[in-house]
């Protein structure tokens with residue numbers, strides 16, 4: 001234990017405390033509208049190393065740099081294309097990360113050696129205030145131990161980071177609950193590397209050529225290079241093994257009757273709770289409410305982790321709208337173990 005980790009309320013006095021720690025090269029957990037982030041000064045290489053160490057993150061997985069105004073972006077990249085301008089004009093501040101060619105000022109430890117940098121302008125008022133008060137951008141991955149579900153409350157962060165960082169700023173439960181949409185631009189083409197609350201349809205309202213990277217819905221073959229390095233890792237995984245079952249509710253129920261034991265938990269839609277044993281069943285949200293499923297997913301996986309569960313049988317979400325982001329996280333949580341019935 002290096003630190004006596006404190007959860008701080010988000011008042012001005014505590015924001016000042018966090019800003020001082022960040023200026024001193026420390027790592028601080030901050031709320032954003034998507035998930036909690038593990039933040040450090042993006043220009044401070046030793047501080048960046050501390051992020052990788054606290055998370056146990058593979059060295060080849062780059063970080064997102066968080067800004068609080070467009071001037072900060074100009075210092076991070078050599079080029080803001082007209083397509084980029086249109087997109088950020090519409091969706092920033094918000095849950096969208098854009099990959100830019102990186103400028104000299106961005107350390108290679110942030111980008112894991114890539115010549116591009118991922119940038120996001122969060123809309124959460126606490127993240128915004130923190131970055132503004134620092135006066136420098138904050139590099140921040142999700143504030144979980146690498147491979148675990150991302151944290152959507154300050155308490156989730158505490159569970160993973162106790163003793164590893166000085167402060168966690170508590171901004172309440174995250175509104176979106178899943179990480180930002182990550183896009184790469186190539187001329188007029190937009191490629192979604194990681195789906196999130198901002199969907200393909202949303203982006204197409206601004207620019208017509210929007211594609212979804214293959215790795216979003218399938219497992220990357222080991223000989224293929226990932227456009228987004230984070231895509232290749234098993235991810236978001238609770239301790240219990242997750243099996244995703246792509247079936248209607250009757251077939252799902254039959255599968256559970258045949259294969260579940262007393263350490264099997266069920267992650268189903270709100271409307272289906274009564275079909276399963278109450279103390280081993282959790283709701284992902286209402287069947288057609290994809291935003292609610294997004295908000296619930298990581299919290300429910302963490303809740304199951306606190307139980308005696310060894311297996312989780314989960315419903316397979318729809319891939320429509322933000323449902324695609326829920327599906328993308330769930331297939332990774334399941335290590336791509338999907339049973340189609």
Ligand code: TXA
Nearest residue numbers: 034036037062063116117118141142179180228229230
């Ligand atoms: O909502 C979010 O994006 C949260 C909050 C804290 O802002 N952050 C987050 O960071 O999810 P992280 O590190 O858990 O995920 C960043 C993803 C990874 O999959 C990483 O590989 C990808 O973005 N990424 C970062 N820089 C990249 C780059 N230059 N090119 C391609 N992918 C990149």
Ligand code: MG
Nearest residue numbers: 141142150179
């Ligand atoms: Mg992450």
